[in-house]
Amino acid sequence: MRFFSIMIAAPLLCTALVLMGGVVAWQNMEIDSLRHKLALTQRTAEARKQMIEEARLLTKAVSAPNVLTVTVTAYNPVEEQTDSDPLIAASMRKVREGTVAVSRDLFDQGWVFGKKIRIEGVGIFEINDLMNKRYSKRIDIFMWDEGQARSFGKRDIRAALLDI
Numbered sequence: 001m002r003f004f005s006i007m008i009a010a011p012l013l014c015t016a017l018v019l020m021g022g023v024v025a026w027q028n029m030e031i032d033s034l035r036h037k038l039a040l041t042q043r044t045a046e047a048r049k050q051m052i053e054e055a056r057l058l059t060k061a062v063s064a065p066n067v068l069t070v071t072v073t074a075y076n077p078v079e080e081q082t083d084s085d086p087l088i089a090a091s092m093r094k095v096r097e098g099t100v101a102v103s104r105d106l107f108d109q110g111w112v113f114g115k116k117i118r119i120e121g122v123g124i125f126e127i128n129d130l131m132n133k134r135y136s137k138r139i140d141i142f143m144w145d146e147g148q149a150r151s152f153g154k155r156d157i158r159a160a161l162l163d164i
Contacts, residue, residue: 057118057162066110066161072119074141074149075101089129101129101140116162124162 077087077095089095091113100119102111111117111127118124119139131140139159143149 054124057124057164068106068137068159069156070106070159071138072122072141072155072157072159073138074143074152076143076146076149091128093128095129095142097142097144098125099128099142100125101131101142102127103131103135103138104133105136106139111161116164118160118162120158120160122157 087095089099089101093113100117102117107127107130113127115127116124117127117139119141122141125141129140129142131138141149141152143152
């Protein structure tokens, strides 16, 4: 009788273990799915937060008194377009993407090193450099790639000095 109950119980235990293993695997898949959904939700929330912040900055820039139509160009770190040390800006900081040079008339109006500006349709930049004296009402965007700078060309665009 004991042998008989072991013969019946063993397959039932094996079946139960296989079923439990399947349940655990299914639960792990559900946990992975929930983690993925959480990561997507967090990324979406961060993207929305950034969009709201940019909208706030744009609203502030549009209502700011320091909105001008200026000529916007692009430059590269070469001596023909800068001075003898093309990798150091007039602010004594290294040149880098996301920065601009401004004409001296704008600089004299408060568009100084470290201030942020928004160039309509292009983005938000930090003032890091000065342009040659011969230019006025002008902003030069720093770009590493000469082809990219050439394709940017010369544009008359509204720019705003941001108070951030």
